[in-house]
Amino acid sequence: MRLFLTALTALVSSQFAIAQDLAPLLKSESDRVAVIEKIKPTVVAVFANGGKGGGSGVLINDEGYALTNFHVVQPAGPTMQCGLADGVLYDAVLVGLDKVGDVALIKLLPKKEGAKFPFAAMGDSDLVREGDWSIAMGNPFLLATDFTPTVTFGLVSGVHRYQAPAGIFLEYTDCIQIDTSINPGNSGGPLYNMKGELIGINGRGSFDKRGRVNSGVGYAISINQIKNFLGHLRAGLDTDHATLGAVVTTQTEQNGIGRMQVTSILEDSDVFRRGLDIDDEILAFAGRHISSVNHFKNVLGLYPRGWRLPLEFRREQVRKEVLVRLMGIQPKEINGGQPVIEPKKIVLKGAPGPQGPAAKLYQPKPGFANYYFNKVERDRLMTAFHKHGTFDTLAGNWTIEGTVRLKKLRNESKVKIDIVEEKDGGSVRPSVTLKIDQFDYTVQPLKDKQPPEVLKLPETSGGLLSALYLYRLFLLGGDKNFPSEFFHGGHEPFYPPPPPQVDDKAPPSLASQRIETEVIVSRLGNFMVKWFFARADQKLAGFELRLEDNEDPCEVYFSDYRPVEGRMLPHRMQVIYGSGHYGTFTFTNFQLAAK
DSSP states (O other): OHHHHHHHHHHHHHHHHHHHHHHHHHHHHHHHHHHHHHHGGGEEEEEOTTSOSOEEEEEOSTTOEEEEOHHHHTTTOSEEEEEOTTSOEEEEEEEEEETTTTEEEEEEOOSSTTOOOOOOOBOOGGGOOTTOEEEEEEOGGGOOTTSOOEEEEEEEEEEEEEEOOBTTBSOEEEEEEEOSOOOTTOTTOEEEOTTSOEEEEEEEEEEETTTTEEEEEEEEEEHHHHHHHHHHHHTTBBOOBEEOSEEEEEEEOTTSOEEEEEEEEOTTSHHHHTTOOTTOEEEEETTEEOOSHHHHHHHHTTSBTTOEEEEEEEETTEEEEEEEEOEESSOOBOOTTOSOBOSSOOOOTTOOOOOSGGGGGOOOOTTBSOHHHHHHHHHHHHHHHGGGOOOTTOOSOEEEEEEEEETTOSSOEEEEEEEEEEEETTEEEEEEEEEETTEEEEEOTTOTTOOHHHHTTTTTTTSHHHHHHHHHHHHHHGGGGOOSEEEEEEEEEEOOOOOOOOSSOOOOOHHHHOEEEEEEEEEETTEEEEEEEETTTOOEEEEEEESSTTSOOEEEEEEEEEEETTEEEEEEEEEEETTEEEEEEEEEEEEEOOO
16 A cells, blocks of 8 residues: 555656646647737738739738738739738728739728728837747648638748849848748738737748749748838828948958948948048948948848938948938939929739729829828828928918027027018019128029029028928918929938037037927929928928938927917027038017018
8 A cells, every 4th residue: 555655646746846847838739829829810911803823911000001022013003902810801902012022001991981990000120039939820732711810820030031023122120030830822921920010021031942842941021111101101102112222242351350341332322421532431321330232232231222221331430421312313303493204103013993992092193002001191290290380371471580690609699581572573572681781682582584593592501592482382272382292201210400500519429319290291393392291290300401312411400399479489490511610599479460
């Protein structure tokens, strides 16, 4: 009996020890199943109308916006159908395109107006490391006939990978490499971390050449890259990726350490105007240390055309940080000051036209994936801006008075700005006059056949007088005063400058000056203007005016907003042209007359 009890005790102890050993594994399995159950409703099966073809996607907000691949929507056309795990087939419409980065934004239409969709929270793909577990979900081989997604589970096998484009499209930069199984049909589907956060969009795989069979190497576009383009995609844009305007190669030193050296540069690029030249060494871009050509391409590919980002370079032993405007990959032309002319109208090759209920949400226009959503975003932003005050009843003459400190001078001068519209026969002739002490400048911004140097007065300002007239037009009527072009330009970083330094203190870093903005792009005659609105409160943070596409603009920065007769107006204005600070204005008196 004693022997039996001893054996029984040993068996129970053994089973208890096994249970204790298995407990973490069982909990891990249970947690994984719970996460999958939570995120499964966010996965989208994407089809062309009529159920042809197929791919995957993922919902990213409760309004029905979903991410997928460009190569998934290309054959589907501007409208499509999407199935969710609830077994329901929804109509959907194309919103925005990123053909270079192989991303598309679509919108599912609810069956009942106002109904909300489940969606996945976006994570931080910069935190992803080799060896992390990941979950992929989607519609491989079109197995999701009832729209229930297939689930696969595996390791992140590489980060910061680069996959070369096909021509100029479908370039995967700084992407996530996974052994989590993906196959044809998974394209556009989500890659999650173990918290159920969206960290990437699956799109490419290394397949066995004898048959499109997964070989254990897949690639996901990082969600942090997509976040940079999301404002452009929501605005219905056919967005573009960035180039620097310079060729960089790795030069190996005698000690074996590589240095990133500029070997050629475009003289009409912004980076050249900011001081970069051949043989300079690139040290960092957008806050990341650059160590190789592959690394440089990876980092550059994360950002849209037109953004401004910090670049650090070294010439001999002198280090310098500059803010550069990024050029684009897809060609665009400016034709005599007329609206942007695209190389050709955006047509999804072989795709049908808009069909079904979603067709009412599609409006084609050259340069846009879907102009309908651009108008939605533009009107939303302008409505929010007008909460700070409207000026449409103040179409008379304007006078603004105060002081100005030019360049880096310590002393201030009195300043007076007059913006008037005088009748000239049956037409109106606007003019802007700037008086600084005994100096007077006057410009008629809309007068025909004026040389550019007149429109750019005062000297070294880049066109402040013309800019002030455009600012007045913008406040008075918005899109009504810019019939050539007035559209939402997505999201961009913006860098309001600190007060000019008059002592030996080092200026703050560019990264510390950055704020996030939404952009309106407008055109009137030869004038091209980008208006920047702080995303925090939709106040106008500033704008840039230029006459030619590849030239330095007149940069105007607003701050110190205070109420003036029920309207918020900036009492401080800084003007920068090129790499020089023209002046800092402090306004003390506004006289804005009614018509």
